[in-house]
Amino acid sequence: MAERSLSSSLMRGAVWLGAGRASESLIGLLSTVILARLLAPEDFGVVALAVALTEIVSAFTTMHLSNALIQLKEEKIGHYHAAWTLALIRGLLIAIVISLCAIPYANAFNDPRLLPLTMACAGILFVGSLENPRLTHFSRQLIFWQTFALTLVSRVAYLAIIIAVALIYKNYWAIIAGSLAATCARVIVSYALFPFLPRISLKYAKDLLSFSIWLTFYQTVTALNNRIDQILVGSFLGQAKLGVYDMGVRLASIPTKQATQPIIATLFPGFSKIHREKKDLPSYFSKSQALLASIGLPAGIGFALLADRAVPWALGEKWIEAIPVVEFITVIFAIRTIVSPASALAMSMGKTRLMFFNNLLVFLVRVPLMVAGVISFGLIGAVAGRVAAGLFSTFIDLRMAKHLAGLTIRAQLWAARRSIASVMVMAAAVRALEIFMEWRGLEWSAFVMIVLIATIGAIIYLGTHVLLWRLDGAPQGVETTVLTQLKKAPVLRAFLL
Structure with missing residues (x-):
């Protein structure tokens, strides 16, 4: 009975998250098409560079407070005050650091546009740090309707603003304005969904930081992994090529991310509950792998098969160069859905240290692959380097799951x-x-x-x-x-x- 109740809760959660992802996917695709037709590849390239710096710097202090709150065996109101306080301090410090880095960063790329863009990204990050941490209480109870509401409101705000700004100014500021609108809407709605008056307190900060320290290291390397290729492409090939590459990666991530994220988002709280109750975690993990593969593989491979027609039809002929980027990177995203539950499994078991070292190993392999690819073969070389690094990362995650769940690599693929x-x-x-x-x-x-x-x-x-x-x-x-x-x-x- 308890197992059916847990499965039902996860299924209901997946339905709510699926609805959120469906709306996000539809609105996101529409906004991408609109921006691609109104803006030039170079606009996407300069924004990608600003976002890359913001994500890399912010990753050094990412505390994964929501995950720490979910994993707590016993929650107290003081934990939420501490989470809000830590997020506020982090947001303020990171905004200051990014602003200080903006000038040398813009000088390094000899592009003065990066200065205001990077500082704007820092401001958006600070606004996002004000989000209501009490919403995590819903996730602990495997209730996810509020995520649907947050997603829908923020994406509608994003779409409305980017259309208005893009039509008026027809430049990269449309992307920044849309992101700011989405972040503000998300913060406001978070307090409307769960009224909470936060106060500055660090009384229970230690309970949260003890879990999140290795996740911070992990997220730092993850940000480097996700953004180092953009910095390399922008440095060696220029911002126009970076815009093409960034658009290709954006499109490549849509099918598998939107199809599987609703389920993936339920795995960490679900695995945590299973682990606390000492149930058959390996069995649940294997089932989650089979489920995600059944959805992610056809979504990703199918989109790759359509890329040569879909990209010019949706975005216009100026984006034809992005077709091979979409085709190859979509395939690697699809393959990685098989191991996508591995991180949730590791976090539920408190094995964040293992996650960090595995990700660090992937980064140390990925950088030389990307550098060699970009220098030797340009844009296609960058794609090849990312695909090779993705395959290596998949193997590492299969090994991690073998260690944690006791399932051989063959058993995982067999599922x-x-x-x-x-x-x-x-x-x-x-x-x-x-x-x-x-x-x-x-x-x-x-x-x-x-x-x-x-x-x-x-x-x-x-x-x-x-x-x-x-x-x-x-x-x-x-x-x-x-x-x-x-x-x-x-x-x-x-x-x-």
């Missing part, structure tokens, strides 16, 4: 075997269809081709998945849950049975 096989069949079928249509001279509008290929690919993936599941003896798994829900629809019952 996703039907999804892996199905997505390979889907990719082969889509490519065969494209070759056949080219041979017969069949070519329609880009939109029609995108819809046709996406529909056929989805049907082939789902059909292959169900067939392999049947041949596998119809074991309990993600297929069981999905088919149980679908069988409730009278129209589908006869077909599925």
